[in-house]
Amino acid sequence: MKGYPIIRFLAIAIIISVSMVWGCQPIDFTDAVVAHIQSETVTDSYQSEPIDLSSIAVSNTTETLTGGRYSDPSRMIMGLGNIDDRFKCAVVTHTPDPATSSTKPMGTITIDFGTGCADNHGKTRKGMIIVQYAGKRFWPGSTVVITSKDFYKNDVRVDGKLTLTNVTASQADFPKFQIVLSGGKLTFTDGRTATREHSMTREWQRGATPDLDKWIEEGTSSGTNKNGKSYQMTITNRLVYARSCELNNKVFIPVSGTKRLLVDKKEVIIDYGDGTCDNIINVTINGKTKTEILSDKGN
Template sequence: MKKLIIPTLVVLFLGCDKEDSKTPTNSEAVVDALTEYVIVNKVFQDIGNNNGDVVLSAESTTSTAKSNSVEKTAQDVEVTISPADFVTFPKTITVNFKTGVLGKDGITRKGEITIVSTNWYRETGSIHTATFTDYYHNDYKVEGTHVVENTGENLDGDLEYNVVIQDGKITTKSGALIEYQENSTRTWIAGSETPLYIWDDEYIWEGSQTGTSSKGLDYSLTTEESLHFVLLPRSIKSGILDVDIANIKDIKINYNNSTITILGKEYPFTK
């Protein structure tokens, strides 16, 4: 979806430079920064979705377990839960994708994710802290700390989760390093009735993200209007993002009408 925005942006930013010679930021570097943001955001959103699914699956597994640790292998993914009883916390859940597992969404994951949970995923106040050991999302190596806290139901009865990503790093196949931080709220609005099937999930996302591109450009994003995510097919149905990259401070991505506004000018893009 988002990859189709980038070729258009190349032309737009080059055009902006021609109209405003005072803009010191190199157009190619700005477009690269936005392209890298698309990558890193997709990777960490995917991690959030899958980690929640893992904790929910662990709850189902341990409800009938009798040993102090459980190993469950499905589709070549090895999941270890310890302690394995239903009531003892904190609980450590290790997900080992080994040398690589191709998912239903076409993504190959390899390496390990370790999740330490203070309670089950649906329990208010539960905190789920994920770290990574030689973990790859396709060719992108992932590092950092991913913390999710269940803050309870909102007025509509939907569960809300605070998400904090600290020291997030993505290393590309070529060795380029992209840094990333996030503080956001994810509201689970659909799919909670089928907790062991992730693909019908939908959620609302709002908050802020910051980072530094591989070329040293700082960027930040905030939600002007909450984003509505669906997982299959993976897309953003609606919402508005405000984006700052280096000295360009007024980029707006509008998923409601499929337009992007740069320096006050509006252009269409294809989702």
């Protein structure tokens, strides 16, 4: 009987020791986890580029509102480079659809960056973005389909089909779109690829000038990152993108909001902050948080 207290003491000591060992284990903020976050974020940014460029082209083309006539010839859309420097050496052309009318404008806008077009921030684009629209711009029920032809941004090839449907409740509200990405794929210079499919709603809060615009985004995505790992992403608190931060501060991520990333058997919570223009995020795993700075170069 005298041996029992000793046994209990040893058992308690073992439990305490094991608990201390587990408690001292490092938080799972490995380079691999950061690379997963980096890859998913960069893929999102690159796949959003055609939407951003298309929205500027559509909103500054008269025919997307009035319809024009099929007999009207194709014409170049001038002056977009004064609105957004990404267009400064792009050739933008509008071609009416045979079925276009004043009640339902239809046509195609082609944004051609040629063999290389650098913006004021040193980012180079080449190839074409093709925008097919049906319905008056920003009217409920109108659609825009965006595809690319040999489109590259900074030597990264961007493929995929984006279908935007206007789901705004009324014309008095900010335009809101249901966005479906199918066949999304990035091809990097080293031959690696990243794939993405997503279904999002995006509200376009238009400012007095395009550089003051904001995008509010909700939804989910899935795919594989450039390291071959499958992931699922869910926006848990609306993401806010500010165009002024991208243009003036080279910020390519949301300025606020949160999302959950499931990758490599880990749940990662990503917090984009309080609206400050930066590429800083807070990453939470198993209740522990660490700050990271992301780069638009991928990983």
